[in-house]
Amino acid sequence: MQFKIGFLAAIVLLVNAVFAQLIPFDFDDKTIKSVMEAAMHSDKEEGKKILYQEDAPDYRSNGEENSPQSLFDHLPRDPALSTFLDILMQVDDILQLVNDPYAEPKFTLFAPTNTAFKAYISNSDNRANLYSEDGFKNFLLCHIVPHGKYSIKDLKKAKKLETATSGRSISVQYSWITGITLDKKAKVDTNFIEAMNGIAYKIDHVLEQAK
Numbered sequence: 001m002q003f004k005i006g007f008l009a010a011i012v013l014l015v016n017a018v019f020a021q022l023i024p025f026d027f028d029d030k031t032i033k034s035v036m037e038a039a040m041h042s043d044k045e046e047g048k049k050i051l052y053q054e055d056a057p058d059y060r061s062n063g064e065e066n067s068p069q070s071l072f073d074h075l076p077r078d079p080a081l082s083t084f085l086d087i088l089m090q091v092d093d094i095l096q097l098v099n100d101p102y103a104e105p106k107f108t109l110f111a112p113t114n115t116a117f118k119a120y121i122s123n124s125d126n127r128a129n130l131y132s133e134d135g136f137k138n139f140l141l142c143h144i145v146p147h148g149k150y151s152i153k154d155l156k157k158a159k160k161l162e163t164a165t166s167g168r169s170i171s172v173q174y175s176w177i178t179g180i181t182l183d184k185k186a187k188v189d190t191n192f193i194e195a196m197n198g199i200a201y202k203i204d205h206v207l208e209q210a211k
Contacts, residue, residue, distance in 0.1 A: 068101035071109060071195045078193070080202065083117045091137045094144075101196040108145040108161075109200040110170075110182065110207065120206040129209065138209050141165040149199040152190050155180050170207060183207055 072088075072095070075081055088095055097103050112120070121127040130139055141164040150158065161170040161182075173181040180188040186205035193200040 069195050070099050070101040070103075070197050071193065071200050072099040073101075074193050074195055075111065075200060078202070080113045080115075081111050083114045084111045087136050088140065091140055094137065094140045098197075103197040105147050106149045107198040108148065108150040109198055110143045110145075110186070110188070110203050111200055112143070112186075112203055112206045116186075116203065116205050126206075138165065139206075142168050142170075142207055142209050145170070149194070151199070152180070152192065155188065165209070168209070 075088075075098075076085055088098060097107070098109070121130060129135055144164040145161045146164045147162070148154075150161070155172060156174045158172045161172060162168075163170060170182050171184065173184060178187075179190065182188060182203060183205075186203040186207060189202040189204075191202070193202075
């Protein structure tokens with residue numbers, strides 16, 4: 001046994017010596033520090049992107065299969081909605097609604113994509129409005145239709161949808177050429193996300209908080 005260990009150690013030293021001759025790196029303290037900082041920076045950047053883990057255990061399921069699924073169980077699987085989810089996580093009462101598979105009444109949610117947010121907050125007034133006191137909550141409320149799961153067929157027939165913001169309605173336009181549009185600008189992605197408590201659609205524009 002000791003012979004085998006000694007033999008393996010000799011092989012390792014020999015390989016290291018060969019590589020040292022072929023690739024003569026000179027790592028001083030400054031270089032090592034620079035490499036370490038770059039690696040740490042890379043890890044931090046990756047951490048910013050990975051907010052949700054699809055394979056993480058469902059804290060409600062207690063290991064039971066076929067547990068009821070809420071919209072919040074499904075939305076994190078789409079990386080295009082990470083900004084929307086970041087905002088949702090800041091507003092507890094609305095998060096509870098989206099996370100509750102037994103929520104009644106069922107509701108319809110319109111979720112702007114990351115690209116939509118980028119365009120929206122490029123305007124300083126929009127940015128100030130979103131980050132104002134209760135800005136996140138007001139934003140979420142005007143993207144929720146609180147009474148009913150509207151199917152694609154329902155949306156095609158609708159002319160107006162009342163949101164969770166009092167007095168704020170969403171106008172709906174439909175044509176077979178352009179599809180479904182909200183407030184004459186936000187295109188609805190018909191690849192919907194459905195769960196026990198509601199249905200969600202991705203949209204390519206942020207809906208204004210006041211109309």
